[in-house]
Amino acid sequence: MLIVVTGPPGAGKSSYIQSHAKPTDIVIDLDLMALAMAGPGADHHDHSDTLLAIVHRARYAAIREAEQHLDKVDVYLIQTLPSAKQRAQFKRLEARIVVVDPGRDVVMQRIENMRQPAMKAVATKWYKAQRGQSRSVIPPRDWGW
Template structure:
């Protein structure tokens, strides 16, 4: 099964996956990919532009390969704001789209406390986009990491 996990920055997408995925499942998370490709001591969320380009290419390759194996393992893909084209592809792949959203107030506080200030704009854009179209089923409010 392919699970596409959406939600604003700092919503708890990784925590949602951690609570469900098994060690044999595949988790495709741009932050984890970038961190794996970065040098020692790199920050967890603030990635250099060049590193992000390389990480995106690795992510696309991982998606293309992982979806071939979704009948034998679960694939969890974090995609914060999938485009209509991406959503159509996920629909063709019979993906379950899950929106993780603990609420805008909580997300904005987490972004202020833990993330790059630029993520405020990303979170605001996610809420605007999400209000226009519901992306899959909602995971509802849930506990996330210890912030």
């Protein structure tokens, strides 16, 4: 099964996966992939354009390959802001969508404390995209925070 974990930057998407995925599951997380490809001591969230270009291509290939194995293994995919085309693909694949959102105030404070300032714009875009959408939100208290 494909489990798409979405939410704004700093919401806790990676933490959700850490508390739910099994060792035999596949996890496709851009930040983890970037860390795996970066040199020692690299920042967890601030990646160069060159590294991101390489990681995006590797991520795309990983997603395509993982789709071929959804009958054998659970695949967790972090997708902050899925496009309409991606949402259609997730529907076709009968993906389970998990929205992690501890609330705008919490997210903005986490970005202030732990992320690059540019992530505030991404979070704002995420919240604007959510207006009027019906969704099930997984608050952090439900999974161990």
